[in-house]
Amino acid sequence: MNAEPETAKGSRPALRRLAVPFALLGAVAAAFAYVAAVDPNEPGHYPACPLLYYTGVYCPGCGGLRSAHAVAHGDLAGALGANALAVVGYGVFAVLWTLWAVRAARGRPPRLDLGRGQLWALGALVALFTLVRNLPFGSWLHP
Numbered sequence: 767m768n769a770e771p772e773t774a775k776g777s778r779p780a781l782r783r784l785a786v787p788f789a790l791l792g793a794v795a796a797a798f799a800y801v802a803a804v805d806p807n808e809p810g811h812y813p814a815c816p817l818l819y820y821t822g823v824y825c826p827g828c829g830g831l832r833s834a835h836a837v838a839h840g841d842l843a844g845a846l847g848a849n850a851l852a853v854v855g856y857g858v859f860a861v862l863w864t865l866w867a868v869r870a871a872r873g874r875p876p877r878l879d880l881g882r883g884q885l886w887a888l889g890a891l892v893a894l895f896t897l898v899r900n901l902p903f904g905s906w907l908h909p
Contacts, residue, residue, distance in 0.1 A: 779873070780871050780873075783870045783871065784870050784871055786870070787863065787866050787867045787870050788867075791863060791867075794859070797834075798834055798837070798838050799838070801831055801834045801835050801838060802834075802835060802838030802839060805835060806834075806835050807832055812831055815827070815828050824896070824899050824900055824907075824908060824909065825896065826851055826892050826895055826896045827849070827852070828849065828899075829848040829849035829909025830848075830849045832844075832848035832849070832909055833845045833848035833909075834852070834856075835848075837853065837856060847909075848909045850895075850907060851892070851895045862878070895907070
């Protein structure tokens with residue numbers, strides 16, 4: 767007969783189910799900690815965006831490291847100025863990760879049911895952001 771209390775036995779599978787979500791969260795936290803420690807605003811620490819370097823066109827990710835650095839230092843205005851789309855992405859990641867962790871803790875598989883229309887809308891949003899930030903009236907979206 768096992769002398770282990772029932773609550774302790776029931777928590778082990780939940781901890782196993784949460785291993786992958788917490789491992790991903792740890793990796794993201796480590797990446798943010800690195801970007802917080804190594805300032806992307808100082809030249810030479812990170813490679814330049816090849817699209818920007820060769821064409822002068824800002825890609826949707828340009829300014830993402832500066833944005834992450836600003837978020838890690840609590841500067842939301844600076845983060846939005848560096849890459850507003852990335853800041854929205856950080857928030858979306860937080861919500862999706864929380865939903866994933868709750869589902870995993872309850873023993874349910876992760877679900878993200880995006881239809882074709884939603885994926886097209888997401889792609890159109892990224893394309894529109896990229897287009898507007900490269901037009902003269904969208905210069906406020908430059909990193």
